[in-house]
Amino acid sequence: MATQVHPPRGMRDFLPVDKRRRERVLRVIREAYEHHGFEEIETPVVEDAARLHAGLGGDNEKLAFAIMRRGLTGDDLQAARSPLELADLGLRFDLTVPLARFLSTHRSSLPPVFRAIQIAPVWRAERPQRGRFRQFVQCDIDIAGEPGIAAELELLAATGDALERLGLTGTHIRINDRRVLLAALEHAGVPDAQREGALITVDKLDKVGREGVVAELAERGVDGAALLATLDAIGAGEAPEGFDAATLEPLRELMAAHVGVPLVLDPTLVRGMGYYTGAIFEVAHPDLPFSIGGGGRYDGMVGRFLGQEVPAVGISLGFERLVDLVELPEEDGREVVALLVDKQVPPVEALAIKRALIAQGRTVRMQRRPKNPQGLLDQLVAAGATHVAFVRPGDSAEDLEPKPIS
Structure with missing residues (x-):
């Protein structure tokens, strides 16, 4: 076996x-x-x-x-x-x-x-x-x-x-800004040494809920209620008392734009990459529990290699996550011929017929014809064949007119 x-x-x-x-x-x-x-x-x-x-x-x-x-x-x-x-x-x-x-x-x-x-x-x-x-x-x-x-x-x-x-349909892009997050941490009194860990905890909000985030932040010595209150106010479009309102301007400018897909302000969006320096994004779809894309601004990265600062920003679509959601219409006008050749036909003659059909603009998939061709035809149709032609001894390309597969 x-x-x-x-x-x-x-x-x-x-x-x-x-x-x-x-x-x-x-x-x-x-x-x-x-x-x-x-x-x-x-x-x-x-x-x-x-x-x-x-x-x-x-x-x-x-x-x-x-x-x-x-x-x-x-x-x-x-x-x-x-x-x-x-x-x-x-x-x-x-x-x-x-x-x-x-x-x-x-x-x-x-x-x-x-x-x-x-x-x-x-x-x-x-x-x-x-x-x-x-x-x-x-x-x-x-x-x-x-x-x-x-x-x-x-x-x-x-x-x-x-x-x-x-x-x-139904997709939207969540938007935040790393500068806003850092300003929120400062406003909430989070010590410098705890800021990276606090962001990791905030990023778990959709998994452990507000109570879980507050409890985990408390273990780090951070006032989680104060931090979430600051982020809530930002999400409502307000600058909390003592918060530098100018920090919110880039986000407000982004949110005011029409880019062909709904933008959703989410001040709790963190994204895990430490190289982000400004705006960050995540692409969401209602049928999936995870994002189908994301990105952000990473102004410091190229300079690490080049020796001079180069501003940069990017976004990535996770192809494997979105491809199963897509239902594109079938392509029109593509004629794919299943060329079924009798065993008695010499390979040289079969190839000449195939090349002639290809020269006419057709796509040709050539197979030896079995005794019962229906199973093979079903496979070829599933693989995209639209027409069929049977080649017998003595046939030439001029003798064949591929017929649509019904």
């Missing part, structure tokens, strides 16, 4: 019909981004291990797949204090760190304000579960070189356009 062989846990194979569907969805996203003036780039799937573990990727750095150095000896293995000492490369865990490296590498060849598309797989050593895989596709757009709110507005408009073209 044959043993079943599966891909590695958290990674998947895609049958042709699934691959075509995924590519159609990706094509819609690409076209939306390109119409907004973004240009696609490509970066290697591996980066230097030191760059991937430079403190830019937050908790995702812990999930990076490391690639061991070549030529390691037994002494090297015994002397290593951690596995990372044995690695010089690693698989990328997101597309933002590679983009920051790309911008620093090619800055002189790029326009002052560069709008980038990256659509590619990334890898994380996740515990596989619904919506989480170890290999998955991200769809990123980023703007580098624009320090003002115009960049955020362009990103949100392009994202809204992509979601609309995909027919994803």
Whole structure:
């Protein structure tokens, strides 16, 4: 009995019909981004291990797949204090760190304000579960070189356009600002040493509720009720007494814009990446308990590589989470011929007929004709075949007129 062989846990194979569907969805996203003036780039799937573990990727750095150095000896293995000492490369865990490296590498060849598309797989050593895989596709757009709110507005408009073209109704984008969060922590009297931990706790609000957040903050010595009261007031569009109202202006300006998708102010939105310096976003859909995208401004990251500050902001759509929500109409006018060839037909003659049909603009999938072709035809139809033609000995391309499959 044959043993079943599966891909590695958290990674998947895609049958042709699934691959075509995924590519159609990706094509819609690409076209939306390109119409907004973004240009696609490509970066290697591996980066230097030191760059991937430079403190830019937050908790995702812990999930990076490391690639061991070549030529390691037994002494090297015994002397290593951690596995990372044995690695010089690693698989990328997101597309933002590679983009920051790309911008620093090619800055002189790029326009002052560069709008980038990256659509590619990334890898994380996740515990596989619904919506989480170890290999998955991200769809990123980023703007580098624009320090003002115009960049955020362009990103949100392009994202809204992509979601609309995909027919994803009911989506909205939650918005906050890291500067507002830090000002709220200061207003609530949270000590500097507790601020990062306090944000991690606030980020659990949807999981543990207000009481749980207040209790956990109390364990950190933080007045959780005061902090949540400050955030509540900001969510209502008010500046609490003693709070610098000017800090809220970028958020108010964003919320006043029309970007093609509803924007929802959420002062409790944190996002885990420590590199965010300004506005942060999350794309939500009512049918899913988790976000289908997110991003924000990360002005300090490119400067870590380049040696000079370059303002940057980006947003990513989590392709694996949104693709199952999308129901695109079937493409019209694509004629796919199932060419079923009798066994007596010489391969050279069958190929000549296939090439002639392709020259007419058709897509041809050639198979040997079985005694009962219905099962094979059903498979071919499921794979997208629209027409069928049977090839018998002596037939030529001129003799065949593929018929629609009813």
